[in-house]
Every structure is written in C-alpha cells, then in structure tokens.
Amino acid sequence: MEPIYLDHAATTPLDPEVLEAMIPYFTDASANANSAHQLGRRAKVAVEDSRETIASILGAEPSEIVFTSGGTESDNAAIRGVFEVAHRKGRSEIVTSEIEHHAVIHPAECLKLSGAKPTYVPVSPSGGVTADALSSVCGDKTAIVSLMHVNNEVGTINPIADLADIAHQHGAYFHTDAVQSVGKLPVNVNELNVDFLSLSGHKLNGPKGIGVLFVKNGSPWIPLIHGGSQEKRRRGGTLNVPAIVGLASAMAKADAQRQTRWAHYQKCRTLFLNTLKEHADGYFEINGGLDSEVERVPHILNLCFHSPEGKTLDGEMLLLNLDIENVCVSNGSACTSGAVEPSHVLLGMGISTQQAMSSIRLSIGHSNTPEELTHAAKTIANVVKRMLSKP
Numbered sequence: 001m002e003p004i005y006l007d008h009a010a011t012t013p014l015d016p017e018v019l020e021a022m023i024p025y026f027t028d029a030s031a032n033a034n035s036a037h038q039l040g041r042r043a044k045v046a047v048e049d050s051r052e053t054i055a056s057i058l059g060a061e062p063s064e065i066v067f068t069s070g071g072t073e074s075d076n077a078a079i080r081g082v083f084e085v086a087h088r089k090g091r092s093e094i095v096t097s098e099i100e101h102h103a104v105i106h107p108a109e110c111l112k113l114s115g116a117k118p119t120y121v122p123v124s125p126s127g128g129v130t131a132d133a134l135s136s137v138c139g140d141k142t143a144i145v146s147l148m149h150v151n152n153e154v155g156t157i158n159p160i161a162d163l164a165d166i167a168h169q170h171g172a173y174f175h176t177d178a179v180q181s182v183g184k185l186p187v188n189v190n191e192l193n194v195d196f197l198s199l200s201g202h203k204l205n206g207p208k209g210i211g212v213l214f215v216k217n218g219s220p221w222i223p224l225i226h227g228g229s230q231e232k233r234r235r236g237g238t239l240n241v242p243a244i245v246g247l248a249s250a251m252a253k254a255d256a257q258r259q260t261r262w263a264h265y266q267k268c269r270t271l272f273l274n275t276l277k278e279h280a281d282g283y284f285e286i287n288g289g290l291d292s293e294v295e296r297v298p299h300i301l302n303l304c305f306h307s308p309e310g311k312t313l314d315g316e317m318l319l320l321n322l323d324i325e326n327v328c329v330s331n332g333s334a335c336t337s338g339a340v341e342p343s344h345v346l347l348g349m350g351i352s353t354q355q356a357m358s359s360i361r362l363s364i365g366h367s368n369t370p371e372e373l374t375h376a377a378k379t380i381a382n383v384v385k386r387m388l389s390k391p
C-alpha cells in the first residue's frame with residue numbers, strides 16, 4: 001500500500017503540468033535571463049510573463065514582485081530590510097506573534113544584536129490575533145508589524161486588513177507571511193492593505209526553492225542579498241528561470257481551481273472528523289477548536305490525543321507508529337539533536353506542554369481522496385487506542 005500523505009502544509013508534490021511548463025527552461029531556453037543575446041532574451045520573456053501572471057493574481061504591479069529562494073528568504077528580507085531603514089529613524093520595535101513561523105521569529109530575535117526590540121502580540125486560545133490585541137502593543141517606536149495570514153500548524157486565518165490598518169495608524173509597515181494562504185484564499189495585496197507579503201512555490205504544488213516577496217512600490221527597504229543588478233538590485237543572484245515559470249504556473253492553476261479545492265478540503269475534513277469520532281470518540285480534541293470566533297482553513301487540523309480518563313500519549317511515538325501504518329502526518333515541532341520540543345505555536349496559544357506533546361497535525365491536499373481520509377481516521381483511532389491501552 002502507498003503511504004497516505006497528510007503533510008501538505010510541510011510541502012506539496014509538484015503538479016505534473018507545472019513540471020511540464022518548467023522543462024523547456026532547463027533545456028532549450030536555459031540561458032541566463034540577464035544575458036543580452038537572443039537566448040537570454042528568451043529566458044527573460046518567460047520571467048517577465050511569469051511576473052505579470054503572479055502580479056495580476058495578487059492584484060500587484062509587476063514591479064512589486066521580487067523573486068526569492070522561498071518563504072524563509074522572503075520573511076527574512078522583509079523584516080530585516082524594513083528594520084535597517086526604520087531603526088535609524090528611532091523605530092526599533094518589531095511586532096510579531098508567538099505563533100509565527102520561525103522564518104519570522106528567528107530574524108526578529110537575531111536583530112536584537114542590532115538593537116531591535118521584538119514584541120509579541122498576545123494570541124487568543126483559538127489561535128488568532130485580534131485588532132484589539134495588536135493595538136495594545138503598537139506604538140510610535142514600531143518599525144514593522146509581521147503577522148501571518150494563515151497559520152501553518154492550526155490553520156487560523158488572521159484579519160490581515162484590520163491588523164494592517166492598526167500598523168499604519170502608528171506609522172509602521174505591515175508584512176504578512178502568506179505562504180499558507182496563497183492558492184487557498186483570495187489573496188489581494190490591496191484588499192489586505194499590506195506593504196510586504198511572502199509566498200512560496202512548494203506549498204502550492206510548485207517547485208521548491210522559489211518564492212516571492214511583494215514589496216509595495218515606495219516602501220523604504222534595504223535588500224537582503226546584494227550582488228548583480230537582478231530584480232532591479234533588490235535581490236542579487238542568477239534568476240532561477242524554470243522555478244519562476246513553475247511558480248507562475250502553479251499559482252495560476254491553484255487560483256483557477258481555488259473554490260473546487262476548498263470544497264474538497266471541507267468534504268475531506270468532515271469525513272475525517274466523523275470517522276474519527278465514530279471510532280475514537282472521547283480520545284481527541286481539536287487544538288484551538290473549530291466553532292470559535294476565529295476563521296480557519298479547512299485543510300489543516302491539529303489534534304491532541306488522550307484516553308477518555310485524561311491519560312496523554314507521546315505525539316512523537318504516535319507519529320512514528322502511524323508512519324509504520326503508512327499514514328504520514330506531522331507534529332509541527334522542531335526535533336533538534338534528538339530532543340523533541342513542544343510546538344511553539346501550541347504553547348503560544350496557551351496550550352499546556354503536555355497537551356502540545358500529545359498532538360499531531362494533519363494537512364490535506366487536493367489530491368487526497370475521501371477513501372484516504374477515512375482510512376487515515378480509522379488507522380489513527382486504532383493506533384491511539386492501542387498506545388493508550390498499554391500500561
């Protein structure tokens with residue numbers, strides 16, 4: 001039996017049609033897009049067509065699209081790039097939240113060496129940031145506010161337009177990590193009111209190692225990577241033409257199929273939860289809940305397991321046992337030198353260490369079938385009960 005892949009928030013398989021679109025740029029049109037000869041121009045046309053496609057999906061100008069190596073680089077570039085300018089004008093606070101991706105939290109923490117003050121907005125127990133919570137920490141020293149659109153571990157959707165408004169009222173710039181929302185939700189930079197936005201190819205069935213940083217025209221910002229004059233001197237380095245073409249192709253397809261994919265995720269989630277309930281009622285909780293005031297994407301589910309009497313289990317062991325049964329999920333935690341740490345996102349939501357350590361994340365893709373979700377739910381129910389029945 002083929003493994004059932006339920007880890008699409010970690011990465012997604014490359015769409016065969018996207019691969020097809022990329023191949024010519026590895027072979028026939030593989031010249032450097034910045035070379036002046038005809039072969040270079042051919043590659044350049046592909047890059048500029050891709051930039052236009054991406055810009056139009058995001059409601060941006062092509063000149064506002066900077067190609068990067070992925071979500072991590074885009075997040076680093078936005079935070080560091082704004083801070084470098086703003087802190088010379090006396091603004092040294094970087095406002096973010098404890099449920100951000102490490103690609104946001106770690107650069108903010110690292111910038112302490114340069115005098116930055118990372119400040120964390122309180123997160124609600126359901127896993128969201130409210131406008132009121134942001135108002136309580138923003139001030140006239142805030143350089144940039146960076147809050148994610150969709151959380152990659154619990155799937156909460158933040159009210160980005162409202163949050164950006166508050167940042168702007170305080171004269172700060174607003175960045176959002178939209179790596180998990182692009183292709184899933186309508187993402188329009190004007191409606192979201194953002195100055196900077198990060199996205200990544202491999203989270204939407206595009207290639208790995210390619211991303212975009214949207215930089216609103218006129219935003220004061222210093223590039224992260226200096227080199228040649230590529231990307232109007234905003235990101236040095238030879239352009240990854242096949243990946244850029246693949247990213248545009250994947251985004252166009254995700255955008256065109258957005259509603260049908262969304263309906264598919266909803267159907268799969270309902271089926272999964274109903275099956276799990278049927279076979280393991282009383283053995284699980286949805287971290288952050290489902291029916292709260294916070295909106296959620298339907299393809300990410302974070303579950304905590306325990307016996308009906310409250311005995312917890314080791315989430316890492318659960319993950320490994322499920323792997324043996326060909327069900328691939330994630331625990332969203334960082335495994336450094338053999339020591340498993342509880343998820344910083346779950347802790348940030350106020351979930352206890354023990355509950356966080358008993359949790360796993362499932363993330364559904366549009367290629368998962370309803371049968372796979374039913375099978376996964378039954379397998380999880382069996383494994384959880386087996387683990388909890390051991391003394």
Ligand SMILES: *Cc1c(COP(=O)(O)O)cnc(C)c1O
Pocket residue numbers: 009010069070071072073075101103148150151152177179180200201202203209210211
């Ligand atoms: C995966 C992910 C990233 C990192 O993107 P890469 O392209 O893998 O560097 C950043 N933020 C979020 C929310 C993610 O899920």
